[in-house]
Amino acid sequence: MNAPPLNPALFHLDADHLWVMHCAEGPVPRAALRAVRAFMHKELRPWEMGFEADFVGLPAAVRAEAALLLGGRPDDLSLTPTTSSGLVAVAQGFSWHEGDEVLAPLGEFPSNVWPWLALRVRGVDFREVPLWEGHTSGREAWSSAPPPPGVDPEARLLEALGPKTRILALSWVRFQDGLKLDLRRLGGACRERGIHLVVDGIQALGTVPADLEGLSALASGGYKGLLAPEGLGLLWTDEAFRQRLAPSGSWLSVEQATDFARPSTDFHRAWLTDGRALEPGGPNLLHASALLESLRLLNGVGVPAIGAHVVQLQCRLLAALRGSCWSIEAERLEGLLAMDRLGPILAFHHEGQGPERLNLLLRAGYRQGIYASVREGYLRVAFHGFHTEGDADRVAGWLSGRAS
Numbered sequence: 001m002n003a004p005p006l007n008p009a010l011f012h013l014d015a016d017h018l019w020v021m022h023c024a025e026g027p028v029p030r031a032a033l034r035a036v037r038a039f040m041h042k043e044l045r046p047w048e049m050g051f052e053a054d055f056v057g058l059p060a061a062v063r064a065e066a067a068l069l070l071g072g073r074p075d076d077l078s079l080t081p082t083t084s085s086g087l088v089a090v091a092q093g094f095s096w097h098e099g100d101e102v103l104a105p106l107g108e109f110p111s112n113v114w115p116w117l118a119l120r121v122r123g124v125d126f127r128e129v130p131l132w133e134g135h136t137s138g139r140e141a142w143s144s145a146p147p148p149p150g151v152d153p154e155a156r157l158l159e160a161l162g163p164k165t166r167i168l169a170l171s172w173v174r175f176q177d178g179l180k181l182d183l184r185r186l187g188g189a190c191r192e193r194g195i196h197l198v199v200d201g202i203q204a205l206g207t208v209p210a211d212l213e214g215l216s217a218l219a220s221g222g223y224k225g226l227l228a229p230e231g232l233g234l235l236w237t238d239e240a241f242r243q244r245l246a247p248s249g250s251w252l253s254v255e256q257a258t259d260f261a262r263p264s265t266d267f268h269r270a271w272l273t274d275g276r277a278l279e280p281g282g283p284n285l286l287h288a289s290a291l292l293e294s295l296r297l298l299n300g301v302g303v304p305a306i307g308a309h310v311v312q313l314q315c316r317l318l319a320a321l322r323g324s325c326w327s328i329e330a331e332r333l334e335g336l337l338a339m340d341r342l343g344p345i346l347a348f349h350h351e352g353q354g355p356e357r358l359n360l361l362l363r364a365g366y367r368q369g370i371y372a373s374v375r376e377g378y379l380r381v382a383f384h385g386f387h388t389e390g391d392a393d394r395v396a397g398w399l400s401g402r403a404s
Contacts, residue, residue, distance in 0.1 A: 002309075002312070002389065004309055004385055004386055004387060004388055005301040005302075005305040005306050005309050005385045006297065006301060006306065006384070006385035006386040007386070008386045008388065010029050010030060010031065010297065010386070011027050011028075011029050011030065011386055012027070012030060012033075013027065013386065015369075016369045017369050017371065018369055018370045018371065018391055018394055018395070019371050020370065020371065020372050020381045020382055020383060020387070020391070020395060021371055021372055021373045021380065021381075021382055022224055022225055022227070022344070022382050022384050023175065023203055023224060023344070023345050023373065023380055023382040024224070024373050025223055025224065025230070026206070026223060026224050026225060026226065026227040026228075026384065027227065027386075028227060028228060028229055028290065028294065029227060029293065029294060029297050031293040031294075031296075031297060032227075032228060032229070032289075032290035032291075032293040032294050033290075034293075035289040035290055035292065035293045036229075036286060036289055036290050038289070039054075039285065039286055039289040040286070042054070043286075051258075054285060055258070055283070055285065056258060058283070058285050058288045058289060058292065059079055059283040059285075059288055060074070061288075061292055062077075062079060062232075062288050062291055062292050062295065063077040063079065063275065065292060065295035065296055065299060066234050066236075066295055068295075068299050069205070069206075069210065069295055069298060069299055069303060070205075070210045070212060070218075070234075070236055071210055071211070071212060072210075072212055072236055074275075075239075075274040075275060076236055076237055076238070076239060076242070076274070076275055077234060077235070077236055077275045078234070078235040078236075078237065078275035078276065078277075078278040078279050079232060079233075079234065079235075079279055079283055079284075079288070080219070080232075080233050080234065080235045080278075080279065080280065081231060081232060081233065081280065081284065082111070082221045082230075082231075082233050083111045083112075083200055083202045083219045083220055083221045083233055084111040084114070084115065085233070085280065086217075086219030086220070086233060086234070086235035087111060087112060087115045087169070087198070087200065087219050088115045088118075089235060089245070089248065089278045089280075090115075090167075090198055090217050090219070090235075090237070090245065091115040091116055091118065091119060092115075092118075092246070093245035093246040093247070093248075093278065094166070094167070094196075094244065094245060095244060095246075096119060096122050096123070096124050096166070097123075098122070098123030098124075099123060099125070099164055100123070100124050100125070100164055100166045101124070101125045101126070101127055101162065101164040101165045101166060102116040102119070102124060102125070102126050102127070102165075102166065102167045102168075102169055103127050103128075103129065103157070103160055103161060103162075103165045103167070103168050103169070104116065104126065104127070104128055104129070104168070104169045104170055105128065105129055105130075105131050105153065105157065105170050105171070105174070105181075106128040106129060106130045106131065106135055106136075106137045107128075107135070107137035107138075107141065107144070107174070107176065107177075107376070108128075108169070108170065108171055108174075108200070109171060109175045109200065111200060111202075112169055112170070112171060112200040113126070116167075116169060125164070127160075129156055129157055129160040130156070131147065131151065131153035131156055131157070131179070132145070132147050132148060132151045132153065132156075133145065135147075137376075141176070141376040141377055142350070142354065142355065142376065142377040143377075144376075144377060146177060146329075146332065146347075146349035146377075146378070147177055147179045147336065147341070148332065148335070149332060149335025149336055149338070149339060149341075150335070150339070151179070151336075151341065153179065153181055154181065154182050154185050154186055154189075157170070157186065158186070158189050161189075161190075161193060161195060165193075165195055166195065166196065167195065167196045167197075167198050167216075168186065168190055168195055168196070168197050168198070169198045169199075169200075170186075170197075170198075170199060170200070171199070171200040171201075171202075171203060172199050172200065172201045172203065172204040172208070172218075172343070173203035173204040173208065173342075173343030173344070173345065174203070175203055175345075175375060176347060176375040176376040176377070176378050176380075177347045177349075177378055178342050178343060178344075178345035178346060178347035178378070178380065179336070179341060179342070180204070180208070180340070180341055180342055180343045183197070183199060183211055183213075183214065183215060184211055184213055184214060186214070187213055187214015187215050188213075188214045190214065190216075191214050196216035196217070196241060197214060197215050197216055197217075198215075198216055198217045198218075198219075199215055199217065199218040199219070200218075200219060200220070201218045201219065201220040202219075202220040202221050202224050202225070202233075203224065203225070203343055203344070203345065204225065204343050204344075205220045205224075205225050205226055205234075206224070206225025206226045206227060206298055206303065206306070206384070207225045207303065207306055207307055207310050207343065207344040207383075207384060207385070208303070208307055208343050208344070209303045209304045209307055210303070212236065212238075215236075215238065216237065216238050216241040217235065217236065217237045217238070217241060218234075218235070218236045219233065219234070219235045219236075220233050220234050221233035222234065222287070222291045222294070225344065225384065226291070226294055226295065226298065227294040227297070227298070227384075228287070228290050228291040228294040228295075229287055229290050229291075231284060231287045232284050232287035232288060232290075232291050235275070235278060236275075237275060237278065239273075242273070242275070242277070242278070243273065245277075245278065247271045247272070247277040247278065248277065248278050248279060248280055248281075250279060250280055250281040250282075251264075251281065252276060252279060252281060252282065253271060253272055253276060253277045253278070253279065254269040254270065254271055254272060255269050255270050255271075255272060256269065257269075298385075301385065305385070306384065306385035309383075309385055309387075310344050310383045310384065310385070310387075311337065312389075313383040313387055313389065313391070313392045314333075314337055314342070314346055314383060314392075315334075315337065316389060316392045316393070316396075317346065317381070317392045317395055317396050318330045318333055318334050318337070318346070320392070320393065320396035320400070321396055321399060321400060324399065324400035324401070325400070325401070326348060326399055326400065328351065329348045329349055329351065332349075333346055333347075333348070344382045344383055344384065345380050345381070345382045346380070346381045346382070346383075347375075347378035347379070347380050348378060348379040348380075348381070348399075349377060349378055350377050350378070350379070355374075358374045358377075358378075358379050359374065361379065361399070362374055362379065364398070365398050368394075368398055370394065370395060370398050372395075381395055
């Protein structure tokens with residue numbers, strides 16, 4: 001068997017618990033736990049805390065490591081508590097005019113909807129676009145047809161852009177059906193039209209190599225594919241776009257904020273121009289210590305290697321399901337995978353059988369120690385760099401009913 005790029009021994013994994021739902025929450029590596037413990041020991045003895053090493057140095061190290069993962073610059077990174085808070089910083093900081101519009105695919109996760117809906121009080125419209133024939137959402141989510149091979153969601157989105165569209169907001173990898181969008185194609189077309197592409201990247205980062213070309217902003221929490229605890233995430237912004245956003249207004253968003261040789265009550269200061277201008281205030285150092293170790297682990301092996309490994313496991317699982325009750329879905333997903341249309345999530349559609357079938361299957365998986373998830377008509381299986389070929393085979397046995 002091929003060894004996974006992330007050694008499973010680096011995590012607290014065991015044979016009784018097969019976790020294939022980092023699309024909900026990823027396991028934290030042991031190194032992150034050690035870092036948190038070490039930091040908390042410092043908190044017990046505050047005289048051991050270093051202002052430059054900890055308060056300034058830890059966030060700077062996270063920005064640098066995140067920039068390496070994204071292929072960007074540390075100056076373009078902001079540390080935010082969640083995906084939502086990053087998108088809120090963009091939504092509230094952008095200069096809007098009454099009648100402006102935000103366009104989004106139908107069925108986005110709420111973190112990429114509510115920040116834009118909150119702008120209605122400022123006269124900003126929010127419009128959704130179905131991405132394929134039979135695509136539904138909301139109360140009709142379980143009635144939606146799944147994305148077929150040959151789907152072209154970018155064409156539908158680009159066709160829907162209008163003269164009032166200022167931002168196209170979308171998920172790089174969709175949370176329920178697992179479809180991956182072509183950011184380079186969308187970003188280039190948006191730039192030509194003077195429209196900003198804002199991306200929710202939480203279901204892709206850590207397993208899909210990043211490409212920031214054409215993007216204006218990308219937000220992500222750290223607790224899924226980035227394998228860190230919930231409570232700290234990333235916001236990347238293009239420099240020119242960032243200059244159009246209002247600063248957060250925190251005490252750390254101005255020049256020389258931490259130079260206490262200058263009176264703190266001297267408010268004659270310029271706003272910062274790098275990503276710190278959008279941060280909400282004092283950094284979450286405890287979470288930063290964990291996120292830093294998780295990012296180092298991912299960068300140590302490289303996201304491209306993780307992504308290639310995930311695809312191999314997906315191919316293995318789908319091939320094993322041929323001839324099973326999931327044959328039709330396996331064929332559909334194989335078609336999408338061949339077109340590079342999937343992120344780390346294999347989302348098996350319920351095929352008209354409703355919630356009962358998926359929930360029964362989910363509970364059967366739990367009894368076998370296999371932990372997957374169901375969202376809006378799909379059973380989701382998500383592989384990462386620590387999963388093995390044996391894990392894929394075990395999932396295949398469960399789904400096909402061959403497991404005892």
